[in-house]
Amino acid sequence: RRTYSLDVSPELVRNQAYIDGRWTSAAADFPVLDPASGALIARVADCGPAEAKQAVDAAYKAFHTWKQQTAKERSDLLRRWYELMVKHKDELARIVTFECGKPLPEALGEVGYSAGFLEWYSEEARRCYGDVVPSPFRDRKILLLKQPVGVASIITPWNFPSAMITRKVGAALAAGCTVVVKPAEDTPLSALALAQLADQAGIPAGVFNVVPCSREKTPAVGEVLCTDPLVAKVSFTGSTATGKILLRHAADTVKKVSMELGGNAPFIVFNSADVDKAVAGAMGSKFRNTGQTCVCSNRFLVQSGVHDAFVEKLAVAMDAQLRMGHGAEPGVTQGPLINARAAEKVVHQVEDAVSRGARVLRGGKRGEGSYMEPTLLTGVTTEMLCTKEETFGPLLPVIRSGPITALQESP
Numbered sequence: 552r553r554t555y556s557l558d559v560s561p562e563l564v565r566n567q568a569y570i571d572g573r574w575t576s577a578a579a580d581f582p583v584l585d586p587a588s589g590a591l592i593a594r595v596a597d598c599g600p601a602e603a604k605q606a607v608d609a610a611y612k613a614f615h616t617w618k619q620q621t622a623k624e625r626s627d628l629l630r631r632w633y634e635l636m637v638k639h640k641d642e643l644a645r646i647v648t649f650e651c652g653k654p655l656p657e658a659l660g661e662v663g664y665s666a667g668f669l670e671w672y673s674e675e676a677r678r679c680y681g682d683v684v685p686s687p688f689r690d691r692k693i694l695l696l697k698q699p700v701g702v703a704s705i706i707t708p709w710n711f712p713s714a715m716i717t718r719k720v721g722a723a724l725a726a727g728c729t730v731v732v733k734p735a736e737d738t739p740l741s742a743l744a745l746a747q748l749a750d751q752a753g754i755p756a757g758v759f760n761v762v763p764c765s766r767e768k769t770p771a772v773g774e775v776l777c778t779d780p781l782v783a784k785v786s787f788t789g790s791t792a793t794g795k796i797l798l799r800h801a802a803d804t805v806k807k808v809s810m811e812l813g814g815n816a817p818f819i820v821f822n823s824a825d826v827d828k829a830v831a832g833a834m835g836s837k838f839r840n841t842g843q844t845c846v847c848s849n850r851f852l853v854q855s856g857v858h859d860a861f862v863e864k865l866a867v868a869m870d871a872q873l874r875m876g877h878g879a880e881p882g883v884t885q886g887p888l889i890n891a892r893a894a895e896k897v898v899h900q901v902e903d904a905v906s907r908g909a910r911v912l913r914g915g916k917r918g919e920g921s922y923m924e925p926t927l928l929t930g931v932t933t934e935m936l937c938t939k940e941e942t943f944g945p946l947l948p949v950i951r952s953g954p955i956t957a958l959q960e961s962p
């Protein structure tokens with residue numbers, strides 16, 4: 552197996568937290584690994600509650616001046632940040648590939664998507680319009696003003712390590728809020744590279760803060776970010792289980808919250824479907840980012856009239872189109888999963904399905920490290936874990952469905 556090295560200018564590979572416009576060390580650090588090889592990419596400051604509090608205080612202090620900036624000033628800064636992302640897109644994409652495993656073309660796609668949020672919000676920054684509403688009284692007018700809420704805590708997942716940050720931060724900064732970002736423990740480097748570019752763009756100290764931390768420190772850091780009275784808003788993308796914890800934390804000080812949590816998306820193929828189109832759709836929706844996106848289809852319900860043709864063509868498409876390997880290798884479409892735990896979860900679902908009578912048509916086994924073979928299962932029933940739990944991996948379970956009796960029998 553070939554080895555690949557990150558090969559990005561050191562200025563973009565930061566290993567300290569970014570708090571109040573300064574690169575800041577913590578008492579300890581934690582390793583960031585290439586999930587494809589297990590190789591160490593960097594050791595990054597392992598922030599605890601103290602650093603989280605420091606970042607919240609800095610963001611609160613900066614809020615008082617950031618909210619006073621004109622719309623044009625905020626817009627110009629976001630635009631400059633966007634332009635720097637575009638200038639460094641290839642390096643940012645390599646960082647995404649090396650820390651989260653996705654193939655380079657997908658990583659480049661993510662960086663374009665990610666930069667696009669800064670571009671769009673730099674334009675929207677100028678359009679925080681209010682409204683004048685007719686009043687029930689002759690001598691009064693109702694004015695609606697949009698005002699920034701304050702400090703936003705932003706907790707993001709590893710599957711889009713760049714885009715999930717700019718999507719939230721672009722909006723917050725455009726509105727005049729300041730932010731503290733806690734990136735996922737597997738992928739802090741994309742967040743820190745964004746901080747480097749924010750710094751270069753001239754985003755003022757304290758407006759954008761990044762506090763990376765290990766899995767061990769995450770609960771304590773998360774608690775500070777979601778309970779501190781100086782925080783006004785929590786925005787989270789991640790698992791439903793974690794979302795529930797954060798909602799509980801945020802309840803005592805009644806913060807504003809936005810939660811984007813897990814799913815169990817069905818992919819339904821009716822007898823009337825164009826099977827080739829259905830197969831193309833299934834390939835795209837199941838195997839992007841090796842099955843690790845929140846909109847990946849999780850269970851496939853295929854009516855019996857097209858079941859066999861669908862399964863057969865799907866297996867052919869999987870053989871022809873999917874290639875597993877390091878994301879930096881040309882032609883690879885299936886990188887590793889984010890870590891060994893993620894691969895174990897998929898294997899567990901496969902074993903559960905097989906023990907209940909499912910058939911493995913393709914794949915089914917773990918590869919080296921955190922690789923998992925693209926897997927096609929048939930004979931799947933709704934009793935099996937893979938139809939009940941979000942898989943977040945390259946497992947495609949097909950449930951053969953009969954006629955839609957309920958609909959047919961309804962009067």
Ligand code: ADP
Pocket residue numbers: 706707708709733734735736769770771772773774788789790791793794796797
């Ligand atoms: P996944 O299982 O996909 O990794 P998580 O919900 O665990 O999803 O991760 C999404 C984000 O939530 C990551 O940044 C992770 O570090 C963070 N996170 C996980 N547990 C907590 C917690 N108790 N408090 C705050 N953040 C958390």
